[in-house]
Amino acid sequence: MISTDDCPPLDAATRAALVTYLLAWADDELVLGHRDSEWTGFAPQIEEDVAFSSIAQDELGHATLLYRLVAELSDDDPDRLALRRPAADYRHAAVVERPNGDWAHTIARHYLYDLADACRTDVLCDSSYAALAGVARKMVREEHYHLMHHAVWWERLRDGTPESRARLADATRALLPPAVDLFGEMPSERVLVAVGIVPCPSGALLAEWCLHVQPLLSALDPDLLPLLESAPAPRHSRPVGQDFRALHAEMTAVSASGLGERW
Amino acid sequence: MAGKSTVPLDTLWAALRDVVDPEIPAVNVVDMGMVHRVEAAGDGRVTVEILPTFTGCPALDLIGRHVRERLEQEPGVAQVDVRFVFDPIWSTDRMTPEGRARLKGFGIAPAPISRGRPLAVLQAQPVACPFCGSTRTAIDNLFGPTPCRSLYHCLDCRNPFERFKAL
Numbered sequence: 001m002i003s004t005d006d007c008p009p010l011d012a013a014t015r016a017a018l019v020t021y022l023l024a025w026a027d028d029e030l031v032l033g034h035r036d037s038e039w040t041g042f043a044p045q046i047e048e049d050v051a052f053s054s055i056a057q058d059e060l061g062h063a064t065l066l067y068r069l070v071a072e073l074s075d076d077d078p079d080r081l082a083l084r085r086p087a088a089d090y091r092h093a094a095v096v097e098r099p100n101g102d103w104a105h106t107i108a109r110h111y112l113y114d115l116a117d118a119c120r121t122d123v124l125c126d127s128s129y130a131a132l133a134g135v136a137r138k139m140v141r142e143e144h145y146h147l148m149h150h151a152v153w154w155e156r157l158r159d160g161t162p163e164s165r166a167r168l169a170d171a172t173r174a175l176l177p178p179a180v181d182l183f184g185e186m187p188s189e190r191v192l193v194a195v196g197i198v199p200c201p202s203g204a205l206l207a208e209w210c211l212h213v214q215p216l217l218s219a220l221d222p223d224l225l226p227l228l229e230s231a232p233a234p235r236h237s238r239p240v241g242q243d244f245r246a247l248h249a250e251m252t253a254v255s256a257s258g259l260g261e262r263w
Numbered sequence: 264m265a266g267k268s269t270v271p272l273d274t275l276w277a278a279l280r281d282v283v284d285p286e287i288p289a290v291n292v293v294d295m296g297m298v299h300r301v302e303a304a305g306d307g308r309v310t311v312e313i314l315p316t317f318t319g320c321p322a323l324d325l326i327g328r329h330v331r332e333r334l335e336q337e338p339g340v341a342q343v344d345v346r347f348v349f350d351p352i353w354s355t356d357r358m359t360p361e362g363r364a365r366l367k368g369f370g371i372a373p374a375p376i377s378r379g380r381p382l383a384v385l386q387a388q389p390v391a392c393p394f395c396g397s398t399r400t401a402i403d404n405l406f407g408p409t410p411c412r413s414l415y416h417c418l419d420c421r422n423p424f425e426r427f428k429a430l
């Protein structure tokens with residue numbers, strides 16, 4: 001369990017808002033981690049097979065931390081939160097559930113996501129809620145390795161061949177609108193911003209993310225730049241699509257088997 | 264406050280040196296820098312604060328259980344509470360010199376001192392082969408078989424080897 005003993009008690013409304021916020025983030029990490037793990041045994045190089053398996057493990061590790069913190073705050077069970085909720089209850093952004101597609105799509109999605117995650121974790125390192133700040137500081141250091149990996153691959157694909165460049169541009173074109181939605185305002189986010197638990201609203205993080213993404217797009221295909229100007233859709237429940245229905249069925253299969261699995 | 268029946272902290276720290284990461288059995292949790300604080304109360308209750316290493320490490324819960332089970336064997340210990348804490352953050356900089364030496368003996372090159380900037384040191388410093396000591400080495404993969412290791416090979420003795428990632 002993650003200890004919240006040293007944190008001041010939260011009133012019911014703040015606690016509920018924090019649980020909602022953390023759960024959406026945990027779901028992002030869990031779902032993307034499962035997509036990453038789908039490359040195990042299938043990546044285009046043996047090195048990438050190892051890399052994506054390891055990255056998947058890191059993302060699931062981050063999800064575990066967040067589910068444990070949520071469980072502590074809501075007197076729940078982290079395994080239930082991760083693996084025994086109906087598909088309609090998950091709150092991840094749509095971009096992480098998209099099928100992996102080709103290698104360019106995989107790299108573009110992960111790089112855009114990790115840059116967004118870096119913006120989020122950087123500000124949460126200064127959260128007024130000590131347990132959350134600790135978790136964020138923990139993640140930042142591990143994410144350095146992911147960012148370095150994806151930056152190298154982004155450049156290889158961009159500068160490799162006309163085909164790799166075109167595939168990277170096509171993938172990025174498809175991914176930018178749903179990636180912007182990572183910064184959709186969370187329900188009751190304002191309650192958390194007001195007391196410094198979340199030091200910065202999602203809208204301000206979007207502006208920060210755009211500063212990192214703009215030079216990437218300029219060097220790849222400047223026609224992609226206007227896609228950054230779309231307004232993010234707020235994070236709330238949305239209909240469960242076929243892609244996530246299938247992923248949810250797979251990632252919960254062992255838990256649902258009743259064989260008594262443990263993390 | 265400590266009463267007469269409080270178990271000496273030295274005894275508890277010594278006992279913790281028997282607990283190892285099952286994937287790196289050469290290095291105990293104290294030399295790994297994972298034990299932040301040990302407290303003993305007069306009624307036999309012991310609290311241990313453990314700093315998790317890599318978040319994706321599946322061994323964490325097992326290590327927590329082994330810490331509890333090992334300390335419960337000490338005379339006078341009635342109950343052990345293992346807490347995972349993130350302040351301070353565990354870093355490879357916390358590994359003791361003895362831990363680093365044992366890691367190298369196990370065939371894993373220790374991480375360089377990172378001071379919170381692991382990638383800067385990764386690019387700046389040559390990596391010594393844990394088998395022959397040569398610094399003519401090349402990285403094959405930033406990622407390895409566990410979340411804590413990268414893959415290298417030595418251009419002189421030709422051995423592949425792993426290196427603990429700086430965190």
